Amino acid sequence: MTNQCEYIVDDKNLDINLGEKVKADFPIFKNNDAIYFDNSSTTQKPQCVIDSINSYYTKYCANIGRGSYSWANKAEAEVEKVRQKIASFIGANIDEIFFTSGATDASNLIAYGYGLKNIDTDDEIMYCSDDHKSTYQPWENLVKILADYGKKVIVKNILIDTEGDYKEDDLIDKISPKTKVIILTHIHNTYGLEMDIKKIVPRIRVKNPLAKIVLDCSQSVGHIPINLKKLDVDFAFFSGHKMFADTGIGVCYIKKSTQSEMQKFKVGGGNNLFEVGTQNISGILSLGSAVDYINSVGIDKIESYIRYITRYLYSKLKVISQIKFSKGIDKCSCPLGFGIISFSISGIQSCDVGDVLNDYNIFVRTGDFCRITKDEDFIRVSLHIYNTIFDIDKFVKAIKYIVSEK
Numbered sequence: 001m002t003n004q005c006e007y008i009v010d011d012k013n014l015d016i017n018l019g020e021k022v023k024a025d026f027p028i029f030k031n032n033d034a035i036y037f038d039n040s041s042t043t044q045k046p047q048c049v050i051d052s053i054n055s056y057y058t059k060y061c062a063n064i065g066r067g068s069y070s071w072a073n074k075a076e077a078e079v080e081k082v083r084q085k086i087a088s089f090i091g092a093n094i095d096e097i098f099f100t101s102g103a104t105d106a107s108n109l110i111a112y113g114y115g116l117k118n119i120d121t122d123d124e125i126m127y128c129s130d131d132h133k134s135t136y137q138p139w140e141n142l143v144k145i146l147a148d149y150g151k152k153v154i155v156k157n158i159l160i161d162t163e164g165d166y167k168e169d170d171l172i173d174k175i176s177p178k179t180k181v182i183i184l185t186h187i188h189n190t191y192g193l194e195m196d197i198k199k200i201v202p203r204i205r206v207k208n209p210l211a212k213i214v215l216d217c218s219q220s221v222g223h224i225p226i227n228l229k230k231l232d233v234d235f236a237f238f239s240g241h242k243m244f245a246d247t248g249i250g251v252c253y254i255k256k257s258t259q260s261e262m263q264k265f266k267v268g269g270g271n272n273l274f275e276v277g278t279q280n281i282s283g284i285l286s287l288g289s290a291v292d293y294i295n296s297v298g299i300d301k302i303e304s305y306i307r308y309i310t311r312y313l314y315s316k317l318k319v320i321s322q323i324k325f326s327k328g329i330d331k332c333s334c335p336l337g338f339g340i341i342s343f344s345i346s347g348i349q350s351c352d353v354g355d356v357l358n359d360y361n362i363f364v365r366t367g368d369f370c371r372i373t374k375d376e377d378f379i380r381v382s383l384h385i386y387n388t389i390f391d392i393d394k395f396v397k398a399i400k401y402i403v404s405e406k
């Protein structure tokens with residue numbers, strides 16, 4: 001599809017000065033001029049998130065689910081408030097939210113918690129080996145473990161088309177009555193596309209109503225409004241640190257009606273289905289604070305602003321003839337391109353580009369981004385709300401310089 005888009009769009013939620021306004025909320029930017037473009041990897045933290053961690057450790061540090069004294073009660077109450085906040089934020093019920101150490105942990109939890117009990121010889125699972133390793137490798141590993149115990153499971157690979165979205169008809173054709181689980185990603189971590197989940201899920205439900213659907217929301221929660229009930233998936237997961245919270249905290253959504261089908265495979269202290277042992281309490285609190293922060297800015301405004309700066313960046317890069325874009329914004333219809341632009345520069349290794357940009361205090365990721373790819377070597381710019389047009393102009397100037405010096 002030819003890309004006709006311009007970066008200015010008619011959007012009532014768009015505040016083109018949002019980046020300048022929110023940057024001051026992030027203390028890391030106060031004393032330096034660094035340009036941080038690696039937000040798909042992790043985001044910077046606003047002061048309120050840092051304060052929430054500090055407040056727990058300086059005012060009521062205690063374990064949860066055990067003690068009955070005031071600090072323990074306060075910590076427990078605060079954690080449960082966060083669970084409610086998360087549930088409301090992603091369109092789920094409070095008893096469908098489980099805290100994990102991150103997206104990868106949650107993805108493993110689903111694979112073993114559901115797969116060990118429900119997947120047998122001749123059953124089929126479907127995943128995309130072009131997605132992030134954390135999305136599908138727990139399932140790949142589960143298949144190996146089941147094989148060791150004599151169960152032969154069939155894996156069908158989901159393909160990505162030339163634009164960067166799933167090959168929808170092919171995906172649907174591959175579903176059979178034996179399909180047990182289908183693992184999908186919401187926004188791709190390299191191509192930056194919002195996959196057409198709203199369209200794919202109802203088609204899956206028609207073809208095989210019993211197949212479970214897992215959705216990796218690592219790059220979508222905190223970037224665009226999410227309603228898991230409406231998306232009608234059985235499982236979903238994401239990491240807190242990619243949405244302004246601390247590292248080591250993530251969320252696993254498990255639809256209430258599916259929970260009774262799960263195998264409890266981790267046991268120990270704690271009485272919740274999958275939260276065993278002492279939890280990352282300060283991390284959970286930081287996640288609650290991150291949700292408050294996002295709500296105070298407005299998720300619709302965040303979405304519009306990220307789309308705006310993505311388009312702006314694309315419009316500046318596409319005129320540089322030496323740039324070769326990955327699948328994604330350059331190849332797809334415009335509204336789908338979101339937050340992430342990956343490209344290479346002919347004749348220069350991406351890691352060398354990254355090194356030169358680092359000298360300019362501009363931080364990007366280079367390489368293959370936790371995916372198994374034979375021939376992809378990209379520079380990835382991933383944007384968030386504190387990135388500004390000024391940052392992008394500086395980056396494009398540096399890229400033009402690198403290209404001219406080649």
Ligand SMILES: Cc1ncc(COP(=O)(O)O)c(C=O)c1O
Nearest residue numbers: 102103104132134189216218239
């Ligand atoms: C799409 C996707 N899934 C999963 C992950 C893994 O997240 P974490 O390392 O926080 O577990 C990432 C991280 O980049 C990702 O982009």
